[in-house]
Amino acid sequence: MKLAARIENLQKDYVLSGEVVHALRGVSLDVPEGDYVAIMGPSGSGKSTLLNLLGCLDRPTGGSYWLGDSDVATMDDDQLSEARANHIGFVFQSYNLIPQLTVLENIEVPLHYRGRVSAADRARCRELAVLVGLGDRLLHRPMQLSGGQQQRAAIARSLANDPFFMLADEPTGNLDSVTTTEILSLLERLNDAGKTIIIVTHEDDVSHHAKRIVRLRDGYLQSDELLDDSKRIRVAARALAG
Amino acid sequence: MLSGFATTWILGIKSLLLHPLRSLLTVLGIFIGVASVIWLLAIGEGISVKAQEQIAGLGAENIIIRSIKPPSEATEGARGLVPYGVTRLDYETMVETIPTVTRALPIREITRQFRYGARFLDGRLVGCTPEYAEVTQLVIDRGRFISSSDIASRKNYCVLAAATAERLFPFEDPLGRSIKVERDPYVVIGVLKPRAASAGVGGSFAAQDFSKDVYIPITTLWFRIGDRVLTFGTGTFNGEIVELSQVTLRVNHVDNVMDTSEIVKNTLREKHKLEDYSITVPLELLEQAKNTRMMFILFLGMIAAISLIVGGIGIMNIMLATVTERTREIGIRRALGARRADITRQFLAETIVLSVLGGLTGIAGGLICAPIIELGRNALEAVVPEMMADVPGVIRTMSPRIVPMSIPLAFCISVVVGVVFGLYPAMRAARMNPIEALRHT
Ligand SMILES: Nc1ncnc2c1ncn2[C@@H]1O[C@H](COP(=O)(O)OP(=O)(O)O)[C@@H](O)[C@H]1O
Numbered sequence: 001m002k003l004a005a006r007i008e009n010l011q012k013d014y015v016l017s018g019e020v021v022h023a024l025r026g027v028s029l030d031v032p033e034g035d036y037v038a039i040m041g042p043s044g045s046g047k048s049t050l051l052n053l054l055g056c057l058d059r060p061t062g063g064s065y066w067l068g069d070s071d072v073a074t075m076d077d078d079q080l081s082e083a084r085a086n087h088i089g090f091v092f093q094s095y096n097l098i099p100q101l102t103v104l105e106n107i108e109v110p111l112h113y114r115g116r117v118s119a120a121d122r123a124r125c126r127e128l129a130v131l132v133g134l135g136d137r138l139l140h141r142p143m144q145l146s147g148g149q150q151q152r153a154a155i156a157r158s159l160a161n162d163p164f165f166m167l168a169d170e171p172t173g174n175l176d177s178v179t180t181t182e183i184l185s186l187l188e189r190l191n192d193a194g195k196t197i198i199i200v201t202h203e204d205d206v207s208h209h210a211k212r213i214v215r216l217r218d219g220y221l222q223s224d225e226l227l228d229d230s231k232r233i234r235v236a237a238r239a240l241a242g
Numbered sequence: 243m244l245s246g247f248a249t250t251w252i253l254g255i256k257s258l259l260l261h262p263l264r265s266l267l268t269v270l271g272i273f274i275g276v277a278s279v280i281w282l283l284a285i286g287e288g289i290s291v292k293a294q295e296q297i298a299g300l301g302a303e304n305i306i307i308r309s310i311k312p313p314s315e316a317t318e319g320a321r322g323l324v325p326y327g328v329t330r331l332d333y334e335t336m337v338e339t340i341p342t343v344t345r346a347l348p349i350r351e352i353t354r355q356f357r358y359g360a361r362f363l364d365g366r367l368v369g370c371t372p373e374y375a376e377v378t379q380l381v382i383d384r385g386r387f388i389s390s391s392d393i394a395s396r397k398n399y400c401v402l403a404a405a406t407a408e409r410l411f412p413f414e415d416p417l418g419r420s421i422k423v424e425r426d427p428y429v430v431i432g433v434l435k436p437r438a439a440s441a442g443v444g445g446s447f448a449a450q451d452f453s454k455d456v457y458i459p460i461t462t463l464w465f466r467i468g469d470r471v472l473t474f475g476t477g478t479f480n481g482e483i484v485e486l487s488q489v490t491l492r493v494n495h496v497d498n499v500m501d502t503s504e505i506v507k508n509t510l511r512e513k514h515k516l517e518d519y520s521i522t523v524p525l526e527l528l529e530q531a532k533n534t535r536m537m538f539i540l541f542l543g544m545i546a547a548i549s550l551i552v553g554g555i556g557i558m559n560i561m562l563a564t565v566t567e568r569t570r571e572i573g574i575r576r577a578l579g580a581r582r583a584d585i586t587r588q589f590l591a592e593t594i595v596l597s598v599l600g601g602l603t604g605i606a607g608g609l610i611c612a613p614i615i616e617l618g619r620n621a622l623e624a625v626v627p628e629m630m631a632d633v634p635g636v637i638r639t640m641s642p643r644i645v646p647m648s649i650p651l652a653f654c655i656s657v658v659v660g661v662v663f664g665l666y667p668a669m670r671a672a673r674m675n676p677i678e679a680l681r682h683t
């Protein structure tokens with residue numbers, strides 16, 4: 001199976017007022033294409049750090065991270081930007097849409113950083129908006145949308161550059177349970193369509209939509225558990241009932 | 243690529259429109275800077291052109307020698323009136339001994355009251371020669387100007403300036419009638435066309451009012467009035483013993499003017515112990531005026547530069563605030579793949595939009611400086627006429643001249659200001675750590 005990402009003995013230290021914080025102490029993980037991984041763990045266990053590294057927002061202190069054929073650890077700032085522009089889609093807890101832009105313009109933002117924007121790219125952005133159910137909100141500003149709608153716009157945006165994988169840090173953290181279900185089923189649909197997804201969450205209900213749960217503790221990988229379909233279906237049913 | 247380029251600018255404009263008032267005020271700073279560059283240069287040019295015109299009006303080939311009252315301490319101890327000024331002998335010596343002098347124009351002018359019947363008028367009585375009309379560009383309306391034979395036979399003829407004729411002869415035709423100056427009658431042989439007050443052979447730079455003049459043969463003036471002239475005012479009187487008020491020498495060629503003026507200076511220095519004359523060389527003044535103009539332009543340019551720098555600091559200030567405010571946006575864009583250069587470009591585009599807008603409106607504001615100055619001058623003239631009367635004529639009458647170079651110059655400067663003062667905030671935005679920028683609330 002083809003790998004979307006491969007990390008080996010990944011380490012990340014932060015220096016905070018002279019003291020070294022070991023946020024990640026050697027994590028190894030293979031993410032095959034089409035996977036849907038939920039990263040869980042207590043607060044401060046290194047989830048966001050891992051996700052930022054996977055998203056090429058930062059370089060690891062040690063270990064290696066293969067994104068396609070290139071080692072992210074050796075990239076300079078511009079190459080990291082390029083990797084993000086071409087291979088990564090981000091979804092944030094607080095949506096992070098740009099307020100002065102319309103929904104459609106927000107979805108198009110990643111395209112500008114890949115060079116030429118073609119008419120086909122534009123058309124695809126519209127399709128993405130339709131896909132996430134915002135076909136009739138293209139010209140709205142983020143302020144005019146509900147939280148769930150904003151997060152759907154953000155998901156569409158993360159797909160604009162047709163990334164290797166989508167990274168989502170607590171994407172449902174700001175949403176109520178109904179909207180959460182909505183977003184999760186959208187993610188599931190995208191995953192079913194072949195998109196690789198990695199999300200950080202601390203909610204079991206959320207993580208059980210994934211195919212696989214990776215647990216971190218104190219910067220170590222604690223467990224890596226594959227979920228079978230029966231379990232996923234059970235969770236989905238419970239969510240519907242609740 | 244074009245589309246990316248265009249979106250950068252469109253995005254910049256959009257972001258600026260989020261804070262229209264703030265952007266407007268920032269633009270205002272540059273507007274004032276650019277407009278002031280154009281205004282100041284135009285005013286400077288206007289004044290210098292006017293000054294040069296006035297100097298040129300004196301004649302670049304002329305050397306003007308005027309009698310001036312020596313400082314009182316120089317004549318202290320002497321009793322009564324002391325003769326001073328340029329003499330007839332000086333005049334003759336200069337005419338005869340300096341070969342480059344082609345023509346010399348002696349005049350004697352005094353203030354007198356002119357009367358006709360019950361009407362009277364105070365004005366300048368000018369004793370002159372026939373060439374005077376030509377050199378000072380007096381135009382005869384009716385009759386004729388003074389002739390050589392009038393000079394030779396000391397005729398009691400006079401020529402009236404337009405306003406003098408108007409005042410003394412509101413109803414009659416003045417030609418052939420006699421006006422009186424003191425006890426002497428003078429027959430009017432000519433009337434001049436009205437002319438605008440301007441500097442002429444008068445010698446000083448203040449615009450002269452020629453409208454109330456009466457011209458008579460200089461020989462007649464010497465004969466009838468003499469060198470000793472007493473002028474009675476209310477309770478005071480001034481006296482002077484002067485042979486010639488002024489001599490204007492015309493030199494055969496401009497190239498000889500400076501040498502000739504040296505000779506004139508030496509000739510007069512030998513004969514005069516007192517500082518009772520002044521020599522004006524318009525050509526020399528013209529050179530000086532050109533130098534002064536450079537200084538003036540530099541000085542005004544500096545003022546304009548300062549106002550542009552102030553405008554630039556305004557831009558920088560706003561952009562720093564904007565960058566801080568939009569830290570999160572910067573983080574988002576970085577996460578979505580923006581390189582540092584993309585962020586720099588984005589914020590730089592905004593400052594350039596601001597400064598170019600300021601530049602363009604500033605140019606527009608600069609181009610309308612002539613009518614605005616005219617308007618302001620008229621308003622001042624109407625509100626505080628006394629104050630305006632004290633303003634030097636050069637400033638009162640000058641019209642600003644847009645220096646063509648100042649427009650591209652001002653525009654370039656505004657763009658440069660935008661780039662220079664926008665670069666630091668833009669680079670600060672680009673240097674932010676994306677993860678921290680994303681955490682910014
Ligand atoms: N920029 C940073 N500077 C210093 N320490 C950091 C920084 N980011 C994270 N950390 C530390 O690294 C550890 C892991 O943080 P994080 O990955 O954010 O945990 P989680 O997302 O699982 O709550 C924590 O102890 C945190 O304090």
Ligand SMILES: [Mg+2]
Pocket residue numbers: 047048049
């Ligand atoms: Mg976290």
